[in-house]
Amino acid sequence: MTIFLILSFNFLLFRVMPGDVTRIVIPKGADNQTIEDLREYYGLDDSKLSQYFTYLENLFFRGELGESLTVRKGSEVTSILGPYVLNTLILVGIGTIFSIWVGVILGSVTAWKRGKAVDRVGSAFFIVFYCMPTFLFGLVIITLVGRYVPEWPIKGAFGDEYWNLDILGKIGDRTLHMLLPMFALVIETIATFSIITRSSLIDVLTEDYMVTAVAKGLKGKDVLHDHAMPNAMLPVVTVIAMNVGWVMSGSIMIEIIFSYPGLGYLTWDAVWNYDYPVMQAIFMLEAVAVLIANFLADMALFKLDPRVKM
């Protein structure tokens, strides 16, 4: 039902936006007959209701998302999305997993050693990189790497030889190209998970049952891992769910700075160029991703906290 509502809203959203799509397809204008032909081709001369049913029919029964109007004129949206989704999943997906992993570890370390030098240095580190504009950080990386390691690729998701490489070579090529943007992404997002883990863990450590655990003579790491962390993870899981949902939307600034063609850049490009079919498809993907992520978060919370009933 939710997905159906999302799809319907997605359809309506682009029908109420201003502008004549035929004028966008032909940058230098066209005569009235051509415009009429185009309207007929895109089904724009049908009623909105008829367009809506055609949209649902194409989507559910044919798996069609339409043709790009401007970004890749005439190309099937499904064929356009493929490489961009893959690039985003690799960069933002792996980057987010890495951020979560390192962020939670760093957050728990700084909480456990709160007030000590590790905590003060770690917290300052998080705040500095959390506040730093992504594009600035990306440009600094490009400039530094370009100057001191000029052979390292600073653009793109893969190199010129990619299509001629075997599978191992392709993985290696992508890894090489992915490291710089991923570094920028992880540095930016790691702070989110560290800060929330740290504050959540500090809250948990003040609970009475923690004193009980210590009084029972448990070792420090056992207290942390077995008693504190599971409870501290509840708000972290919620934040993780929100972030995982947004993985599909990519990271526009990082993708642009590193000329990494992902979904974030495609969204930006499609919005600027009024490519309704591409926008529709991306927003549908993102909505479904957020929906699935929330569902998984609910499941994880249920697992972590038995008090939560499904």
Place this chain on the structure above:
Amino acid sequence: MRTTQRLLKDQVLRTSMAVVVALLLLLSGLPVMFSGDSEAASHSTLKIGMMEPIDSLNPFIGVNDNAYIFYGLVYDYLIAVDEDLGMKPNLATSWWKVPLSDPDMQASGKPYGSVWEYNLTENAVWHDGEPFDADDVVFTIEYQIGVNYDSMWAYQPYTKFIDSVEKKDLYKVRIHFKDFAGDPAPCPFGDKLMMPIVPEHVWRDITPFDAGFTYENYWPIGTGPFMCTENTQDEFTAGEQLILLMNPDYHGAIEYGQEVQFERLILEFYLEPAAMLTDIQNGAIDLVGLSAPGFSSLIDWLEDNPTPDIGTYAGLTCTSFSVELITSMDEGATGVNPLRLDPEVRKAIAHSIDKEFIKEYIYSNYSAIGSTILSPIYGDLFWSPNATEEYEYNMTKANEILDAAGYVWNPSHTRRMAGPGNAYAVEGTPLRLNVTTEIELVEDRDTVNFLTEEWQEIGIELAPVFVSSAEWGNIVYNGVYDLAMTYWSGDPDPNYLLFVQSTNAIGGWSENQYSSPAYDENYTKSALELDPEVRKGYMFNCSKHSYMDAAFIVTVYPYGCYAWRADHFSGWGDWGAHPGRSLSSFWTANDLFFDLVPLAVKKTSLMYVFIGIGVVAAAVVAVYMFMRWRGPKEEDVRLP
């Protein structure tokens, strides 16, 4: 239970460690993975950096500059452009106007110059191995004329004048030209038809409507010096780069000695200029077109780091690239300010544009001051106003014109408004004009912001409307604006650009709905006049009428700014003396690509970086093993 959990945590820790180590080892092993690639890496490759991916592989659909460059590499034209912007043979080895003594001309009674004959090469082969002949030329032209004219909009400034095409033999065609009324008429640009010739066997099953609007053309087949591959579709959809291979069967090598001396040409697409600038500095790419600010940064960098390895050029583009401030002349438009139609307002506007400032500060001096749509690249066809005609920058004069036209200041002296008896609007109508501008175009945005400040001095309130390119097209082609910033580029014959301001372009290419009987009369004559000197006179008149009406004010001619790696290739030549060698000369068979010779480049590798990463990986493993060997150190439990 606790033991199980403990084991689980240890397992997680070990797994995490293993992931880190695996990642580091993976990186340290990259050179080994690439070992199978050594053959490909030895190819001589020319890499061209570009700021946006091409918008279509279909030459009847794509419109961005990079798309035209791509078409010029893959497809051939009947006639190409040489390094001095003259015409040179391509698919047509020779051409002429069919003389009146020809039996067909005598029988038809058509005027001299209305029928051109082209002898075609017998050596061209399509990239898929099919032979090229006259049928392909006939098909390409018939595909775009007659009932197909509306759908095949891309080359309308040429096809509008083509009545029919006739195959005389397997390698000879005749094109019959017409005037605006459809009657046979001389065509002065029969040797400058800048449209790609496509293979009949590929396109014949594609309807003109699909060809003009939807057909992807994922594997473009041409006869040009470079070929697409089976990967082109993937490369195009990925948007990273397009890799073209040298055409070993290129007909130009046999006929004109034009042989490409490198194996691959890669169009490398960037989304942001910083990485592109860094890559030309590092030698990751060989040739790049830069914006004025980007080029300025590069020149500054070269002053600090002088090197003979990087060559540069900045000059007028072969396409006569110009930037304009246009006025919507659509008298029927609603929701816009009618005062824009007052010629006195437009004259005042023309006097209040400081083109020198725009050139110097907004374009960092990488532009020339503009006057009409035909830039000085057209040589003696470039018209410039004399001292009495020129709208020199003079705010006092602009104020005097507005005073004389009855525009009065409001009580607070912040803005003018229409005075009594204004022929265009009721008294009190404020002189407030919106100016629609594409937000992506930084220089246009800066120009508008500058003018907004400046025009306060003459009492014109300028209201910038910054929109995306798509929205700009929507607004401008529907005529719902007062002023707009735009730009134009054209082909070797001036007819292409002069057409834009003619009444014939309204409803199509015209952006400001400009219509002037005097302009039209001269334009029509120029489009049909064979005598170069007489034609030049008509063109001058067109330029003058357009300039004096001030509905199409050319601010500057931005330079094409390029940089290349002189240590990777020799043969770049002198682009200043021979502007047709620049990247903006995209009408196929650019001499540059035949003169470039790859040089031996000393390639440094990432090996030492990978070795460093390997050392780090080993150190991490060693520390981990040491920690495991030493055993856990218990922390004191310190709760708040």
